[in-house]
Amino acid sequence: MTEPDKLRADAAECAIIRDLATDRDKRELFARLAAHLSALAADVEHAARSSRPAS
Structure with missing residues (x-):
């Protein structure tokens, strides 16, 4: 599981608790x-995309 996936899973759990x-x-x-x-999660994904070398 990637870091953004883990953050999204945690966000989903928080949403369940909220509900x-x-x-x-x-x-x-x-x-x-x-x-x-x-x-x-969005910030981590953006940072990962930004740090990849251009192909």
């Missing part, structure tokens, strides 16, 4: 975590 949470503060926290992890 199951009954406490508003916990829902908001896990929503922010899911969004942050998804953004990190």
Whole structure:
């Protein structure tokens, strides 16, 4: 599993927890975590693409 895949899997788990949470503060926290992890995955992919030598 690549780093972006792991981050996306963690984001999906946070989204599940968000959906199951009954406490508003916990829902908001896990929503922010899911969004942050998804953004990190995109950033890691972008950095990996940018660091590859041009063919």
